[in-house]
């Protein structure tokens with residue numbers, strides 16, 4: 139082997155040596171090729187035939203080009219039972235690493251269904267839990283792409299311990315970095331509880347399912363025949379259970395939605411969300427709210443139109459779109475800054491608060507508070523939805539979560555009473571004494587313990603019954619009540635409302651209020667709070 143010497147007397151490889159590939163590098167290349175190739179061709183074919191992407195294809199779709207730095211490519215299961223050494227593959231059925239989205243670092247893991255059904259064994263779980271620990275240290279959001287049959291049956295208690303380690307890591311990361319779970323296939327047994335501990339769950343219609351016990355167990359224990367979609371399909375979880383926050387039409391659409399959400403969020407609890415400059419000036423008038431002022435108090439309208447009108451460039455990323463539609467929640471930008479909106483929607487259940495709406499709003503407010511995102515609350519609420527179903531379902535216990543979330547939140551909070559704001563629901567929807575920094579009202583606001591007809595009945599029921607003209611008497615008393623309470627001015631006189639705003643100036647006023655609050659000091663700023671699954 140001929141070697142030259144450089145000026146420092148050190149040997150340098152000859153050109154021939156430089157061009158040859160050493161055996162160790164060849165071995166690495168072969169191993170990498172095997173690992174990147176994944177499972178046997180028939181498994182890959184089976185995955186594709188279901189219209190599903192492979193784990194690495196998913197990561198490619200999600201991340202900025204060429205930014206993925208993988209770790210754990212050569213990890214193997216140490217279990218020798220059931221021929222697992224043969225059945226598993228290098229990487230043990232999960233791809234883990236860091237990459238970038240819009241130039242910002244994220245941690246990502248993608249389960250590979252082609253390897254033992256994406257099931258979670260001990261080595262697989264260690265890869266995920268380690269990635270999560272590294273993400274906490276690097277202060278980067280964690281994105282899980284899940285496609286798994288749950289705990290790997292062959293590894294027994296080691297798989298269960300693996301889930302326990304992941305749940306621990308989920309809770310450690312909670313409120314520190316955003317955690318997003320993207321369900322891209324079945325997600326069974328223990329696999330569903332890690333997503334439930336994260337901040338947002340995404341599902342794809344017709345492709346994703348989540349369930350604790352599968353159809354066979356349901357049949358064996360209850361004798362019920364149920365298919366996967368009916369048990370835990372994307373429509374069920376986005377429309378009925380509220381487990382899923384974002385429903386997508388395809389995997390590509392789903393991964394695009396993940397990127398869109400991340401663009402609204404800070405990378406961690408020490409940061410603010412990125413600023414997105416806009417040419418949409420704050421002074422743009424908001425005619426929608428002028429129309430609301432002119433509406434009959436009982437006439438429904440869709441608050442989505444109002445939210446879009448307030449937002450920069452009409453952009454609105456809605457969370458839990460198909461669930462608890464009487465309350466709308468999501469992200470907008472105002473003056474280029476991310477703001478979380480919570481709004482009653484008179485188009486559903488007259489905008490009344492019920493159990494699901496309270497839980498939806500509570501968890502959202504808690505998330506906003508964790509990640510330095512101001513809360514804008516738009517109030518048009520006739521009260522709590524009455525009845526046995528609500529009372530027996532625990533509206534007292536579950537509705538209290540919303541009170542807790544608003545009272546606890548220390549991020550900037552701006553509330554606008556648009557129309558009705560009655561009773562406990564007025565208090566619950568971010569009222570002044572629940573900690574709103576600015577409590578604004580439109581001239582159409584009606585704030586009181588209850589609406590005119592209920593109040594008159596309770597206060598003057600006997601008097602009305604015995605009057606010569608009961609209906610005339612009722613009308614007179616109602617008119618008096620409306621005169622006194624069906625305006626924002628009693629609340630403005632007591633200081634419960636800070637300012638009554640011209641409807642057309644609503645956007646500019648809210649932007650100004652948020653500007654004032656931008657550097658608001660937050661008590662307990664240094665202590666992280668987890669985003670417990672309320």
Ligand code: HXC
Pocket residue numbers: 253254255256257286287288289290291292298301324325326327328329331351352
């Ligand atoms: C080991 C598994 C597995 C598992 C699937 N596979 N789930 N291997 N452990 N949990 C394997 C299958 O044996 C099969 O291997 C391959 O993955 C593909 O699975 P199929 O059944 O052929 O696919 P499909 O028809 O698409 O059905 C997917 C499925 C089904 C719905 C996920 O596999 C299923 O019901 N799996 C079990 C789900 C479950 O009950 N999990 C709970 C585990 S207990 P071959 O070699 O035959 O192709 C649990 C508790 C943890 O998670 C609690 C923590 C708190």
